[in-house]
Amino acid sequence: MAVEERSETGRVTRGREVADIRLERVTKRFDDVVAVDDVSLAIERGSFFALLGPSGCGKTTTLRMIGGFEEPTGGAIFLGDADVTGLPPYKRDVNTVFQSYALFPHLSIFENVAFGLRRRGQRGDPLKRRVEEMLELVALPGLGKRKPGQLSGGQQQRVALARALVNSPQVLLLDEPLGALDLKLRKQMQLELKRIQNDVGITFVHVTHDQEEAMTMADQIAVMNAGRIEQLGSPDELYERPRTAFVASFLGASNLLRGRAAGEGVVRLEDGTEVRVPAAALAGRTGPVAVGIRPEKIRLAAGESNMLEGVIAERSYIGVSTQYIAQTGTGSITVYAQNTDHGPSGLAAGDRVTLSWSPESTFVVDALEEERR
């Protein structure tokens, strides 16, 4: 029952400012390749933290450095208050759920889960009870005698989770834990992981390239690209106010329009249209910028203060919504219209249309270096 106790006391003492993991200017170089480039970040105690990015962005290397499987070339890693840089994995109060689970094929499920407890000297009945409790938590009671090879992928995933969680580590690292599962099972496990994290109250650090997975589960997401953190924030912050074009396009779809900053809260697009943006979004930027609008925030009618005239070029019916592509003076704009009324909407290809959206739904990113759509 140690896990439950921990979660309860954890909840009471959990302060927003307590960092469980701190990376200070961490760099990792493999020969000539810089995998992780001067990354600093703090992960709150008890939070579900996601490292999100495309393959090769350095997210897995970052995780492996926290776990102790790679040593940083520069910088320091702290676990709570302790500097763990240079400590081997077995001396860190951190456990990992590996990408391909890495269950010990020669040991039974029970022994796989008991592995860490045995290394720490637990024996007999307490060990047995603890392992069985953990198998119950991951909904696999009674399978202790089987070998990993006799279980399905989803079951192996749960064993890997149990094997790590049974040790009540300070931090649990998950390296693309759901990557090998099919879509339906993945959705189910996402919710279950979230539930388990809530139950045990341990800090989870989750590496994934799946933005939906990160959004569903994480409290905080660090979007990584080319070894650096592009932006760190809650899922809605990242979605509503992405700060870079990379974040805007990696998390969901967005329309990015080139323009120039033209005074307090105003951006002038290439065709001369003036777009109002929240003053904070410009953040003192001058010169070339790009404004972004999520496709579902745009109305196919006048009414909001930002407006563009266009012609419907394409229309596709997706069931829950209809996707339009409109040609405007500043390029093509994608719009998702929710199908709230019965039957297909009135607009068809070739129709003239006024697009409008509110300034609050507009974000600003640095000028686009190249076409990103």
Place this chain on the structure above:
Amino acid sequence: MNFFHRHRALVPYLLLLPGLAWLALFFVVPMYYLGYTSLQAGDLFSGYTFAWAWDNYSDAFTLYRGHFIRSLEYAGVATLAAFLISYPLAYWIAFRGGRWKNFLLLLVIAPFFVTYLIRTLAWKTILADQGFVVDALRTLHLVGEDGRLLATTTAVVAGITYNFLPFMALPLYVSLEQIDKRLIEAAQDLYASRVKAFLRVTFPLSLPGVFAGTLLTFIPAAGDFINAELLGTPRQLMIGNVIQSQFKEVANYPQAAALSFVLMAGIVIAVLLYARAVGSERVTAGTAA
């Protein structure tokens, strides 16, 4: 065509025929003939005839018991030595070899490009009384002034170890190379030190290689006669030497055949006992903490 359609069930057996024929011709028939010979009586001049001569077998146990025991001892010690040398070697190549793996493996089997006899003769030179090895050991006072290596038990066991080393090293390499490196990371992640991770994960997972390697070394080593003949004295003679001389020098074919059968039975029993020991070891590897 019609025949195969009508007798579909026969096809697998027909496909087995070449293999079965090979087995019959080169295994069953010689075994039968050997068994038949081992129960013959007579002598070289009047000829040997079949006579249910079980005393060939009782002689094998009474007259040559020492040779049998010595053979199993030498083979056992040589197998153990080959294992102790090969395991670190195979481990290093599998885990640290990197792009040199194939080249290093080639070096392991390089001696096989020279025939068995020549290799063993080379050891005769290496271990010779005037050779550098004995010289060095004398200088270090590890052997006495008139101490020698050639014509000792050590020389015979060393020769066997050397000659069968690749048979041990290669299966060990294969089993170690197949181990998912992440399993070792997982063990370390779960608080196992490097030594514990090796004992609890790497070594148990390499057991199939250990098993194959010991069999491939022990079985031919137990029947070997070249090393004892070239590197030893009559006091180091193994059962292989006895069988060889019974066949070729004394021409007592029934006795030689009976000895061969006893050796074979001895090896089969030893292997079965070993398989049981390793098998149960693998089942209990994790529970014994």
